Amino acid sequence: MLWACILLPQLALDGALRRHPDPDAPLALVTGPAQRRVLRAVTAAAKAAGLRAGQSLGAAQALCSRFAAVEYDPAEVERWHDFLAAWAYRYSSLVSRTMPSTLVLEVGASFKLFGPWPRLEAQLRAELAELGFRHRIVLAPNPYAARVLANAHDGLAVTDPAPMQHALGHLPVERSGLAPEVATSLRRMGLRKLRQVFALPRAALTRRVGVEALKHLDRLRGELSTPLQYYQPPDSFQSRIELNFDVESSQALLFPLRRLTGDLAAFLAGRDGGVQRFTLVLEHERCADTEVTIGLLAPERDPSMLFELARGRLEQARVPAPVRGVQLIAHELPAFVPAGRDLFDARPQQAVPWEQLRERLRARLGDDAVHGLAVRADHRPERAWQTASESRHPVQPPPLPRPGWLLPKPVPLRDHRLRVLTGPERIETGWWDLEVRRDYYLVETSLGQRAWAFRPAGDRADAAGGFMLHGWFA
Template sequence: MDPQRQKLWLSIYLPQLPLEIFLQKETSFDPALNRPIAVTQNQRITTLSQAAAITGLKIGTFSSQAYALCDNLTCIDRDIQREQHALNHIAQWLYQFTPNIGLHGGQHLILEVSTSLALFSGFKNLKTRIHDRLNALGYTAVLGASQTPMAAKISAAFNLPDNHQSPPIVTLGDRELDELMFPQEAILKLASMGITTLNQLLKLPRAGISKRFGQSFVKHIDLLLGDQPDPQTFITAALNFDERLFFLDPIENLQSLIFPLKRLLKNLSSFLTTHQQYLQHFTVKLCYRGKSQATLSIHLAAPDNDLSLFLMLTDIKLTQVKAASEIDEIILSATQFKPATPQAKTLFESMPPSYSAESLQDHRLHPHRDSTQTKRTHDLLNLLQTRLPAKTCFGLSLNNEHRPEKHASSVDLTEVPKPPPATLTPDWPTRPLFLFHHPQRLNKTIDPLQHPDFEKLRGPERINASWWDGDGQNRDYYICRYKQRAIYWLFYRPLTHRWYLHGLFS
């Protein structure tokens, strides 16, 4: 037997795809579902909503005639590009069931599932899970199975009963030719000869069929029955998330987007769980008539998969949007991911902690304290960098530089932290957390070592000059308390005989 016949092909037909890419099943936030809607192409109706079909409208009706039959009809131009995006998106979701997935025409997907049956406890259970997954994504699907891709596509398109254990010649032999996707012109010619079923067609001489209807007609028969190889082009797994929601009625109150955003974020979290990934950044685009009105860029302090966190940060960003007035589409996308490992390195693990014996013992007895503290720190950072303007919340990275003002540099909190310089030692001198960008020169009459308001606590500490970039003066640093309150970090330049305030301890 031909190996092609030993495979099991499952075709997915999405009859309402041209309409469902514009509508969502959650009527609670999309009231447009309850009114008649039609998708048109070249001024003819191609797809109808249930409410439109009830009015008596038919596929193929001119849109001008349709308005006369249904005065409150809403017509949408078919968007082939959006349909292809949806098909690719669905195919990526189905990758959890089989790696052998291909696009099989405008509204069809083809899956080779023979190697997945054992994993999902048989074909019936696999088919049910795929159907439920598609329904959860908001799509109406008809599934059909057979031993060839062509026969599976026909089974789905015409909703034929499953009989995939028998070859197509058995399951489709008595079917009418107009159910087998033959060219309409050939069907009419055969009907005039009294040939209306596949079995009747196969009784005709092959040479005569080829001469009368062409080689492509014969190839269609061979592909249908599996007498000729029908190789499929399968997609490759692309680890990216791009999902969209469209609204027929533009939304003016941005807070009304929370519910549909929750659905998108829920799908994102499910995507991360399925692929065992975390993310640290995602974007939400608010669009109107195909043009972006605002982009929400959400950064996390550490890679995570937390739906409630995603929703909270998105809500905060949404309240900051001022320019967008009307929104008819939201796009949620994420492209960069990290494996979801329980011991993943985070922002504050760039330097190994120097535990004392007591702290090491406490860490062994209560390991959850560290993770809880890290989680709290990340939550605080998430809130800060989401609420504050860009570039006002940043981290610090240590540099291999002895001068205080160049000892550290600001870094984006979302960047992978660089390892600390190898020359760092645990007994480095005391440094304040707050440094002035430019040292503040004191009044020339003030000498902190002689002034009664200053109390020297430590010093001097000599920091040598850097002749290579023009800083040719050495500095003598002191730690002094001012008026029994603030603790200053001061330095004295012998060449100029002047004092400078460089930092604050408290």
């Protein structure tokens, strides 16, 4: 087995940056009691302005008057950890998030699907960069060794136990994952590298570092089997972005909306599913929340499509008050089956598939504005068609030809050179609500057009009075 360790050194800060509209502006995470507020982490722009982690909030405000202060929330960090575990589940069914700010996944079985490790590593890095999370990645035969090696390396890949032991031996004791007091004690003894610690007799090592530290060293070398707890993706998705100011325009909600739909798409890709219905909850301060429901005819998970559909519904929603927060909730997550595509796609480059066009039209025009057609069990032309959503039982179309273009009302067909091709076909029914007694003919006009026309039942085709035009054939 081969284990990839993804270390997320700035998980809390990256999570806050993803929800900030200007990632280049100075931002700091703030923690501590009200009497002693300190900066826990700062961005590169904040560092350039003189801010440092551990600095008091008052001193930071004296140095830089314009920086965003975001409250550090451990629960929010756990939510981001869960989100990235759901994303990683796409690449392996064995994903563990038990180590803080770390994902460990078994990838040896994934090479057949995603290609060799360099290709899979590049894909992992590209998607993490797109999601906005800084990271370090290490590959090793042991998950605990991979985690410790990530403290000092990025991009290291060892696939055999012997090179792994060699790489572990070169680690400083401070980066070996041992408790700080144990690492300090070993350095005072003159033991600076792990290979020096590994060379000590076991009994003497136990007396010097203790039983727990010895177990940790055994896990690194694979001599102590410690099973991991594996992540299982939930059956629903829920995410929330709190806004720093009142928003009254739907255009100002596009940034959080894009983030939320992008996170939903990443979650769906991880569990290999789609979404058929989700809800946007717009939070207000002094009135009830506004719910905007987005329903799809088929499961989807493309981030751009989800964003466009949500945007179209949001622009039509009536918002009674300024928005202070946005939630995205999705409970209907059915299996996703990609649409079939031809090997040589004949569509123009800018054209979109019919499924996406249909959903965009429904989002813009409403659910009832776009529908299909189906046959109804009625001989009268005016009643022979219905919308596809109304059809409950399949009905066979009539055996005789019917025009593709049926006029709303019959009109006189004024042409002195009509030629009757077929007919008559008598339709006589509807005595209970709209009685029809007609003889229909397929005729050709002097211009070569084929029409569907009728006369009163019993009249000859050459009788005076002419035909009534009811439809055109293509």
